[in-house]
Amino acid sequence: xxxxxxxxxxxxxxxxxxxxSWAWLALLVVPGPERRPGRAVDEQQAEILxxxxxxxxxxxxxxxxxxxxxxxxxxAAARLDVVDAQAVxxxxxxxxxxxxxxxxxxxxxxxxxxxxxxxxxxLDWLTVGGPGRPWVATAAGEVWRxxxxxxxxERRDAHLLAHIHRVLTTAGDTARxxxxxxxxxxQPLAHRCPACRHRSLQLHHxxxxxxxWTVRCVRRSCLCVGAxxxxxxxxxxxxxxxxxxxxxxxGPHGLATAxxxxxxxxxxxxxxxRVGATAAGHGGWPDRRRA
Numbered sequence: 001x002x003x004x005x006x007x008x009x010x011x012x013x014x015x016x017x018x019x020x021s022w023a024w025l026a027l028l029v030v031p032g033p034e035r036r037p038g039r040a041v042d043e044q045q046a047e048i049l050x051x052x053x054x055x056x057x058x059x060x061x062x063x064x065x066x067x068x069x070x071x072x073x074x075x076a077a078a079r080l081d082v083v084d085a086q087a088v089x090x091x092x093x094x095x096x097x098x099x100x101x102x103x104x105x106x107x108x109x110x111x112x113x114x115x116x117x118x119x120x121x122x123l124d125w126l127t128v129g130g131p132g133r134p135w136v137a138t139a140a141g142e143v144w145r146x147x148x149x150x151x152x153x154e155r156r157d158a159h160l161l162a163h164i165h166r167v168l169t170t171a172g173d174t175a176r177x178x179x180x181x182x183x184x185x186x187q188p189l190a191h192r193c194p195a196c197r198h199r200s201l202q203l204h205h206x207x208x209x210x211x212x213w214t215v216r217c218v219r220r221s222c223l224c225v226g227a228x229x230x231x232x233x234x235x236x237x238x239x240x241x242x243x244x245x246x247x248x249x250x251g252p253h254g255l256a257t258a259x260x261x262x263x264x265x266x267x268x269x270x271x272x273x274r275v276g277a278t279a280a281g282h283g284g285w286p287d288r289r290r291a
Contacts, residue, residue: 007154007161010212014168015127019120021175022089026116028082028179048180085178089171090115096167097122100148103160126164169206193217194258195224195231195242197265197272210246215255217242230273232258 024045094110101108110121126149152161185206193200200219206212224231226238232253233244244255251257266272 007158007212008149008152010165010206011149011161011168012127013206014165014172015123018089018093018168018172018175019123021172021179022116022119024179025082025086025089025175028079052180082178085174086115089175090119092167092171092174093119093122096164097125100126100160100164104148189215191259192262192266193219193222193242194255194262195229195273196222197230197262198222213246215244215249225273230258230262232261 094108097108097110108125110118110125126147128147149161149164154161185204187203187205188199189201189203190199191201192198195217196219198217198219200217200222202216202218204214204216222242224233224236224238224240224242226236229236231242231244232255233242233248234253249255
């Protein structure tokens with residue numbers, strides 16, 4: 001699925017992910033009493049915040065136990081790591097806006113506002129369709145409304161869509177890392193790869209568009225051997241890495257069927273097939289148990 005697999009739906013999903021992580025940065029830049037209504041957090045975020053609170057309380061106890069007195073109450077200091085992340089995300093997103101506008105022969109204008117508003121403006125311009133403020137102007141003075149991504153063509157503008165998705169993902173990862181909310185869109189599967197019969201299958205579920213999710217064998221030495229390969233895929237070509245799209249999971253040539261056949265062969269004691277190269281180490285999920 002390389003870089004050019006990113007389409008309009010993937011860009012929308014990346015924008016929503018960045019909106020969420022950007023909101024976390026705005027919330028965490030100055031820790032302290034929250035004067036606005038609190039927002040809901042998931043279990044992972046709650047654990048992170050609780051761990052930080054325990055760390056602060058432990059340091060205060062250590063400080064007082066040694067005869068030191070607590071400092072007078074003062075305003076909470078800004079978290080410089082969060083401020084730095086905000087600056088990086090803002091610079092990255094602003095550069096993206098100018099590049100997308102230039103691609104369409106215009107200049108990005110945007111709103112002269114705070115860093116937070118500027119980033120939200122770019123995200124709105126990219127994905128929120130319908131009437132809105134003028135963000136982009138051509139030399140003739142014409143303006144484009146929001147929702148520019150929906151005007152791009154999946155094939156003609158595939159390279160630009162892939163670039164937009166890549167930049168948004170990088171910015172989102174930067175924001176989530178600074179906020180301590182990092183979630184990897186990869187999940188190991190319990191089933192063995194039908195081609196090499198190792199426990200090396202991963203589900204890649206980046207984005208909300210499930211049609212773009214894939215299952216992959218992460219053993220670098222697990223390459224298709226062509227006709228007769230245990231992967232059972234319609235497109236069995238020698239040397240290809242084993243990747244199954246959502247449409248290839250079911251049916252007589254689907255991953256589920258291939259996994260069932262491989263499991264039956266393993267239970268019968270049939271040796272694992274030799275696939276691809278014999279490079280040492282596969283960098284994948286280790287065998288958790290022997291068949």
